[in-house]
Amino acid sequence: MTRPSTQALLDEDISLEQTLTSELRADPDQDMSDLYNPIRSTGYIVVLTLIVGALQLAWSTEFSEATPFLLSLGVSKHALALIWLAGPLSGTFGQPIVGLLSDKCNLDWGRRRPFIIGGCVATVLSLLYLSHSANIVGWFLPNRDQDTVNRYTVPFAAAGIYILDFSIAVIQASCRALIVDVVPSVQQQIANAWAARMIGAFNIVGFWIGTWDLAALFPWLGSSQFKVLSWLVATIMLVLTAFSCWAIKERSPRYDLAIRMERKKQEKRLKDMGIDEENATVLTVVKSFFWQVLRSIARLPRQVKIVCYAEFFAWIGYFPMLFYTSTYVGELYLYENGYNNPLNLPADERQRLLDEGVRRGTAALLAHAVVTLAVDLLLPYLVDRFRDSEWINMRRLWIYSHVVFIVATLSTFFIATSVQAIVLFAFLGIPWGCAVWIPFALISEEISRIKDIKAVQIYDQYRKQSVPSSAESENTLVTPETSFYLSKVMVAKYDHVVYDSGILLAIHNVFVSAPQMLSSLGSSFLFKLLQNSDKDSFDDSLGWIFRVGGIVGIGALVLSIQVKTNAELYKEDKAEALTMPE
Numbered sequence: 364m365t366r367p368s369t370q371a372l373l374d375e376d377i378s379l380e381q382t383l384t385s386e387l388r389a390d391p392d393q394d395m396s397d398l399y400n401p402i403r404s405t406g407y408i409v410v411l412t413l414i415v416g417a418l419q420l421a422w423s424t425e426f427s428e429a430t431p432f433l434l435s436l437g438v439s440k441h442a443l444a445l446i447w448l449a450g451p452l453s454g455t456f457g458q459p460i461v462g463l464l465s466d467k468c469n470l471d472w473g474r475r476r477p478f479i480i481g482g483c484v485a486t487v488l489s490l491l492y493l494s495h496s497a498n499i500v501g502w503f504l505p506n507r508d509q510d511t512v513n514r515y516t517v518p519f520a521a522a523g524i525y526i527l528d529f530s531i532a533v534i535q536a537s538c539r540a541l542i543v544d545v546v547p548s549v550q551q552q553i554a555n556a557w558a559a560r561m562i563g564a565f566n567i568v569g570f571w572i573g574t575w576d577l578a579a580l581f582p583w584l585g586s587s588q589f590k591v592l593s594w595l596v597a598t599i600m601l602v603l604t605a606f607s608c609w610a611i612k613e614r615s616p617r618y619d620l621a622i623r624m625e626r627k628k629q630e631k632r633l634k635d636m637g638i639d640e641e642n643a644t645v646l647t648v649v650k651s652f653f654w655q656v657l658r659s660i661a662r663l664p665r666q667v668k669i670v671c672y673a674e675f676f677a678w679i680g681y682f683p684m685l686f687y688t689s690t691y692v693g694e695l696y697l698y699e700n701g702y703n704n705p706l707n708l709p710a711d712e713r714q715r716l717l718d719e720g721v722r723r724g725t726a727a728l729l730a731h732a733v734v735t736l737a738v739d740l741l742l743p744y745l746v747d748r749f750r751d752s753e754w755i756n757m758r759r760l761w762i763y764s765h766v767v768f769i770v771a772t773l774s775t776f777f778i779a780t781s782v783q784a785i786v787l788f789a790f791l792g793i794p795w796g797c798a799v800w801i802p803f804a805l806i807s808e809e810i811s812r813i814k815d816i817k818a819v820q821i822y823d824q825y826r827k828q829s830v831p832s833s834a835e836s837e838n839t840l841v842t843p844e845t846s847f848y849l850s851k852v853m854v855a856k857y858d859h860v861v862y863d864s865g866i867l868l869a870i871h872n873v874f875v876s877a878p879q880m881l882s883s884l885g886s887s888f889l890f891k892l893l894q895n896s897d898k899d900s901f902d903d904s905l906g907w908i909f910r911v912g913g914i915v916g917i918g919a920l921v922l923s924i925q926v927k928t929n930a931e932l933y934k935e936d937k938a939e940a941l942t943m944p945e
């Protein structure tokens with residue numbers, strides 16, 4: 364059997380689109396205003412991104428409390444590394460499933476909010492379960508000593524971390540997609556900047572609450588810091604998420620013309636492959652899932668593809684920055700204070716040095732978080748202020764951020780004291796502030812830009828097939844600036860790409876999470892290779908892990924140079940439309 368040519372497939376898609384437009388036009392419920400989002404107020408964007416902030420509280424509680432809790436149960440450091448794979452695994456596998464399911468969700472109150480609410484309830488329950496897991500196991504093992512209860516608790520607590528991370532993935536995948544769905548293209552940059560600000564601000568709030576003696580302040584909420592913190596975070600998360608979901612309304616996916624069009628095309632393609640989703644078996648569901656993820660990866664818009672590839676390289680280096688900073692600073696403190704022979708030190712002096720090492724590690728994380736927030740407050744403002752500047756735009760800032768990251772991580776060659784290391788990690792707040800804002804903004808802007816182009820094309824077909832009413836003649840979608848998007852070459856170009864926000868943002872998260880697994884494996888290898896035979900003497904393995912991350916970051920730098928601004932993408936499309944014959 365000969366395969367149809369790409370051009371034949373595109374022609375078929377275009378004619379399918381025309382048929383669908385007339386079918387959907389016949390639907391009296393269809394409203395053309397559903398094709399685009401109105402400009403949103405700052406208050407609206409703040410309320411919308413509160414979900415991202417509330418979620419960060421769950422992350423920061425897990426980061427700060429889970430490791431000491433697991434160690435207190437007697438989990439080995441090796442097992443701990445396996446448990447911590449839950450984060451990257453949930454990001455790599457959980458988010459694409461949620462992305463696809465929410466893209467297909469057909470509930471009248473929206474595609475994303477059902478998942479956000481479900482994910483929030485699951486996150487809250489798993490956080491409470493995790494922090495109380497020893498008590499829960501204890502109920503089933505009465506009259507056993509604490510050591511035995513702790514031993515039995517380990518697998519339940521490990522499962523708790525996995526359930527928590529997969530629940531977090533449900534909210535993370537849906538709240539980013541919600542931003543793309545309800546905010547217009549021109550505000551994607553600022554909306555994602557607010558999401559980054561929320562991450563920074565709620566991280567600091569999480570740190571700050573974590574420094575209080577919570578068990579003494581709220582004894583009725585639990586006997587340990589972790590238990591009380593979980594109750595507080597659970598309450599704040601539920602209140603903020605419920606408020607956002609109540610205040611932010613989504614369009615019903617049943618009346619969104621662009622969504623309906625994309626779904627019908629998808630259904631047809633699946634049927635052509637022999638996959639009938641209506642009479643699905645487990646096997647067809649799995650087959651259809653992989654087919655849809657692979658198809659989406661193959662049809663990523665070029666700009667999104669470049670950002671994803673750059674993220675892959677960048678996150679190899681970000682992973683140690685997020686996970687090993689406090690250990691690195693703490694170790695430097697210990698060894699600059701003669702900790703090489705701890706057994707020669709009096710016990711109380713040993714403990715004092717260890718405690719001060721932990722405090723310096725925390726100070727580094729705090730300095731990093733404060734700089735991150737400052738960067739996310741200042742840079743989006745500068746980008747907006749110098750809107751026409753060639754040197755201050757998101758694309759340029761992302762390039763600079765990779766340069767800062769590479770230089771900073773390589774400077775570990777010269778870092779000898781914990782104070783120098785704290786200053787270094789404060790500096791690393793600059794690239795991290797960009798990392799939680801710019802790639803998301805670039806991808807969201809691109810999805811939104813493509814949706815706008817599709818709106819112009821769909822509207823034009825709709826208009827050709829109907830007598831214009833007064834409401835439609837007021838429509839400003841097809842203008843002299845956008846009319847070239849109606850050329851055959853542009854229709855074919857944008858017919859070929861996927862622009863569903865759920866799956867695209869989830870694929871981006873795969874390029875964020877998968878390299879973390881590689882980085883974690885690479886780090887264990889370097890630890891083994893560089894570790895001294897005398898385990899108490901100082902080794903520079905962490906320094907080398909940061910430097911390798913910096914060198915791999917050169918890949919991210921090279922790729923980020925290929926990212927285009929919106930103006931460049933527009934010019935490129937226009938030139939392509941004008942030079943290609945119809």
Ligand SMILES: OC[C@H]1O[C@H](O[C@H]2O[C@H](CO)[C@@H](O)[C@H](O)[C@H]2O)[C@H](O)[C@@H](O)[C@@H]1O
Pocket residue numbers: 419422449450451452453454455528532535562799872875876879
């Ligand atoms: O993008 C900001 C977020 O980055 C991290 O999350 C990513 O890594 C996680 C595993 O470490 C993974 O589970 C998640 O899916 C990824 O997005 C960070 O852990 C978050 O705190 C931060 O908000």
